[in-house]
Amino acid sequence: MDWGRLKTIFIIAFLILDIFLLTQLMNKQKDNKLEVRTDVSLEENLHNDGIDYSGIPKNPIRDQYMSANTKIFSEKETEKLKDQLWTIVDRSIIYSKLVNPVEIPDKINVQEMEEYVRNNILYGDQYGFGNYDKKAGTITFYQKHQDKLLFKNRSAHLVFNVDKDNEVYSYEQTMLEEIEPISEKEEVLPAIRAVEAIYRNKLLKQDSKIVRAELGYYTVVNMEASQVLTPTWHVVAEHEGEKESMLVNAFEGQIIQENTGSGKSVLEVR
Numbered sequence: 001m002d003w004g005r006l007k008t009i010f011i012i013a014f015l016i017l018d019i020f021l022l023t024q025l026m027n028k029q030k031d032n033k034l035e036v037r038t039d040v041s042l043e044e045n046l047h048n049d050g051i052d053y054s055g056i057p058k059n060p061i062r063d064q065y066m067s068a069n070t071k072i073f074s075e076k077e078t079e080k081l082k083d084q085l086w087t088i089v090d091r092s093i094i095y096s097k098l099v100n101p102v103e104i105p106d107k108i109n110v111q112e113m114e115e116y117v118r119n120n121i122l123y124g125d126q127y128g129f130g131n132y133d134k135k136a137g138t139i140t141f142y143q144k145h146q147d148k149l150l151f152k153n154r155s156a157h158l159v160f161n162v163d164k165d166n167e168v169y170s171y172e173q174t175m176l177e178e179i180e181p182i183s184e185k186e187e188v189l190p191a192i193r194a195v196e197a198i199y200r201n202k203l204l205k206q207d208s209k210i211v212r213a214e215l216g217y218y219t220v221v222n223m224e225a226s227q228v229l230t231p232t233w234h235v236v237a238e239h240e241g242e243k244e245s246m247l248v249n250a251f252e253g254q255i256i257q258e259n260t261g262s263g264k265s266v267l268e269v270r
Contacts, residue, residue, distance in 0.1 A: 042192070042196050042199070045199070046195075046199065049204070049206045049207070050206050050207040050208075051199070051204055051206070051207070051208050051209070051210070052208070052209040052210065053192070053195050053209075053210040055210065055211065055212075055213075056191040056192060056195065056210055056213040057190075057191045057213060057215075058190070058191070058192075060187055060190065061187070061188050061190075061215060062185040062186060062187050062188065063185060063186075063188050063215065063231040063250065064181045064182070064183045064184060064185045064186065064231070065181070065182050065183040065228060065229065065230055065231075066145065066179055066180065066181055066182065066217060066228070066229040067178075067179070067180055067181075067182045067226060067227070067228055067229070068145075068156075068176035068177065068178060068179040068180075068226065068227050068229060069176065069177055069178045069225060069226045069227075070092050070155055070174075070175075070176060070177075070224075070225050070226065070227075071092065071174075071175040071176060071177040072091045072092060073088050073091065073092065073093075073094055073122075073175075075088065077122055078094060078122065080122065081096065081120075081121075081122065082120075083098065083099040083100055084096045084097065084098055084099060085097045085099065092155075092174060092175075093172060093173070093174055094122070094171075094172070094173040094174075095170070095171075095172055096170060096171055096172075096173070097169065097170045098168065098169055098170060098171075101163070101167035101168060101169040102116065102167060102168040103165075103166060103167050103168075104139075104162065104166055104167070104168060105166070106166065108132045108139065110129045113129065113139065114128070114129060114141075117141060117158065121158060121171075121173065122173065122175075123175065126143055126144055126175075127141040127142065127143055127144060127157075127158050128141060128142060128143075128144045128147075128149050129141055130142045130149070130151075130157070134162075137161060137162040137163065137164075138159050138160065138161060138162065139159070139160040139162060139168065140157060140158070140159050140160075141157065141158040141159075141160075142156060142157055142158075142216075143156035143157065143158075143175060143176060145179045145217065145229075148214075148215055148216040148217060149214070149216040149217075149234070150176065150216065150217050150218075150219075150229065151216050151217065151218050151232060151234055151247055152218065152247070153176070153217075153218075153219055153227075154174065155174050155175075155176055155219075155222075155227065156174060156175055156176045157172075157173075157174055158171060158172070158173045158174075159171060159172045159173075176227065179229075182228070186251075188215065188231050188250040188251060189233075189248075189250050189251065189253050191213040191233060191235075193253055194213065194233035194235050194248035194250070194253070195210060195213070195235060197248050197253050197254070197255055198235060198237070198246050198248065198255065201255055203246060203255070204237055205237070205239040207239065208237045208238060208239040209237065209238045209239075210235060210236070210237055211236050211237070211238045211243065212234070212235070212236035213233060213234070213235050213236075214233070214234050215231055215232070215233060215234075215250060216231075216232055216234055217229035217230065217231060217232055218230060218232035218247055218249070218256055220249075230249060230250070230251060231249075231250035231251060232247050232248065232249060232250055232256065233247065233248040233249075233250050234246075234247055235247075235248060
């Protein structure tokens with residue numbers, strides 16, 4: 001037997017084994033580093049991505065599921081409307097044309113618009129500003145319950161139509177009534193959990209700022225004459241001067257996706 005040759009074979013074999021073990025060790029160290037990175041706290045991740053969330057609510061909040069019925073408008077109610085040509089459709093929708101269109105500035109004054117609504121629209125004090133979509137030519141208000149907006153609710157909104165001269169000339173109004181709790185109050189997910197859901201789904205751009213996180217309601221069950229509403233976080237993120245809004249179920253933490261065409265859900269422009 002050629003011992004010199006056999007010795008060389010053993011040396012090569014051990015060298016290959018050493019290289020294999022070294023490779024395995026390096027891969028394990030690499031995996032460990034990756035695990036450490038994924039275990040970094042949410043706060044650290046947000047900080048590393050330059051996301052400012054310092055203004056969100058931090059106190060615990062309790063809320064509950066609500067039920068609501070579609071309001072039926074009567075002609076006696078609409079007779080209170082002055083300088084308007086109105087009609088009621090399906091008993092639940094008011095379409096009205098303003099005799100004297102209202103001019104609005106390029107940058108809408110929300111307080112002035114809310115005052116106009118309170119003074120000229122049925123139950124106007126029960127609506128809050130939603131958004132001004134210049135491209136669509138609409139100003140949308142959403143109905144409120146206990147100062148919380150009923151987000152993106154076609155059965156509880158007030159939509160003004162704006163012409164090319166920046167004048168409001170008509171509107172559509174719907175409303176819910178008999179809004180009542182149907183469950184016991186329980187603690188909702190804190191606002192930071194809503195931010196986390198949006199961040200984990202890669203919907204927050206780097207160097208964004210959370211400019212608003214407010215609790216409202218969103219419809220989870222929608223029947224012909226009634227609805228079930230769930231507490232919902234409305235989170236507004238600003239990046240390079242543009243604002244984007246997202247809704248997160250405040251009990252389950254799920255992002256509420258809507259098919260808006262562009263993939264964006266913008267609720268407000270304040």
